[in-house]
Amino acid sequence: MTFGESSLPADRFVQPLASSGVSAVGVTVYGCGPDEAVLFRELGPRFGVVPVLVEAPLSDGNVGLVAGNRCVSVGHKAEVANSALLALSRVGVEYISTRSIGYNHIDVGYAASVGISVENVAYSPDSVADYTLMLMLMVVRRAKSIIRRVDAHDYRLQDVRGRELRDLTVGVIGTGRIGSAVIDRLRGFGCQVLAYDVRPRSSADYVPLDELLSVSDIVTLHAPLGVDTHHLLDRRRIGRLKHGAFVVNTGRGALLDTEALVSALESGRLGGAALDVLEGEEGTFYADCRNKPVESKQLLRLQEMSNVVVSPHAAYYTDHALVDIVENSIVNCRESQRGRQDWV
Known part of the structure; x- marks a missing residue:
């Protein structure tokens, strides 16, 4: 697969939310690699999600890039500090989708204590x-x-x-x-x-x-x-x-x-x-x-x-799994905010 080109079969998706009249959801995507960025840009509009792509992992210093979004997506390649979770809660973030099966890079209990729910993604x-x-x-x-x-x-x-x-x-x-x-x-x-x-x-x-x-x-x-x-x-x-x-x-x-x-x-x-x-x-x-x-x-x-x-934590890294990861992170974020009429 070439990441600069569409790799997505036409029949892969359910009916896009973007065409159903539901308001778009903003999601800030931290630790977004170039290959993920291609897929977020392609899939986001199909599912009624507007992604804000940030190459750097989440930290205290870049929480401001949330830009009013209540949902963020993070990768598994860097630890998420409790101080960053607290900062996210203070700017209104309520939901984190981690683009991984494991949660060990996030203190899920602490996140819950500051009002943030955390969910993983399934992939092939x-x-x-x-x-x-x-x-x-x-x-x-x-x-x-x-x-x-x-x-x-x-x-x-x-x-x-x-x-x-x-x-x-x-x-x-x-x-x-x-x-x-x-x-x-x-x-x-x-x-x-x-x-x-x-x-x-x-x-x-x-x-x-x-x-x-x-x-x-x-x-x-x-x-x-x-x-x-x-x-x-x-x-x-x-x-x-x-x-x-x-x-x-x-x-x-x-x-x-x-x-x-x-x-x-x-x-x-x-x-x-x-x-x-x-x-x-x-x-x-x-x-x-x-x-x-x-x-x-x-x-x-x-x-x-x-x-x-x-090998360098590469077992998950296939074209099929990467599409699963990005798509499911988008869907999780959208579903976490479904029904909130104050989102644009």
């Missing part, structure tokens, strides 16, 4: 599910080592023999839309799939978490990040993992105790890891660091390891 789970399977295959087939060798014109096969998914047991932690989509894909490979969730919601074979950790050859994380799931895989649980197991994380970085993971990898106890998210990724992921030092020693160490694949 296939984007992250496909990427998760790709990372699994890369790490069990030692793709990083193979590619590095080929780039250096070393075409030998020593030490790069991989494993087949059909011979492995995969433990899926978190079985919401994304986790369930991962399970659906894994069944096609013929591997045994186990699952853990505090609220079982699919036809998966659910087992206690400690059992899943002890018998799985691959553990993949798809739980939401919250107080109860911070360091869900901590040092103790990483110690319960099967010797030679692989860890895949396309959820949130802090689901995993990175220091404990590095230790287990360095000791040879784990077979490898594939990480699309990382603790402390803010300020590094999504930035061009070619001409400046990377401050995270853990990230640098992980990237050095031949059995670790790292």
Whole structure:
């Protein structure tokens, strides 16, 4: 898809609100990237929304760009400070749509205390599910080592023999839309799939978490990040993992105790890891660091390891998912203000 051109099929949308006689809704969009901007400009009028696009993430210093709008949309790439939430409430903002599934970058409780409701967006789970399977295959087939060798014109096969998914047991932690989509894909490979969730919601074979950790050859994380799931895989649980197991994380970085993971990898106890998210990724992921030092020693160490694949929180990033994200953020904002006749 070329973001400068329309990528939207003609039959994708419901009847546009803009043609129904309902007053337009103003929405200030913070942290808006160029690709999102194209879609907001195209979709906004179709849904009766007038977007004010701000490239910078929300901060105390740019709250004035709300420009009288009562609804804002924010990205997931930067934390939203409580001071910014308070400033938003003081200028009349009542609703925040975060262009993400996770809420961990916003203190939702504090937002509610100052009169602001926060809502996430749904997008195609296939984007992250496909990427998760790709990372699994890369790490069990030692793709990083193979590619590095080929780039250096070393075409030998020593030490790069991989494993087949059909011979492995995969433990899926978190079985919401994304986790369930991962399970659906894994069944096609013929591997045994186990699952853990505090609220079982699919036809998966659910087992206690400690059992899943002890018998799985691959553990993949798809739980939401919250107080109860911070360091869900901590040092103790990483110690319960099967010797030679692989860890895949396309959820949130802090689901995993990175220091404990590095230790287990360095000791040879784990077979490898594939990480699309990382603790402390803010300020590094999504930035061009070619001409400046990377401050995270853990990230640098992980990237050095031949059995670790790292990508910069990219699993969600497909043309289909991006359209879903922008469209649903627009619709959420519109619906939050439906019936308010004082909006123009």
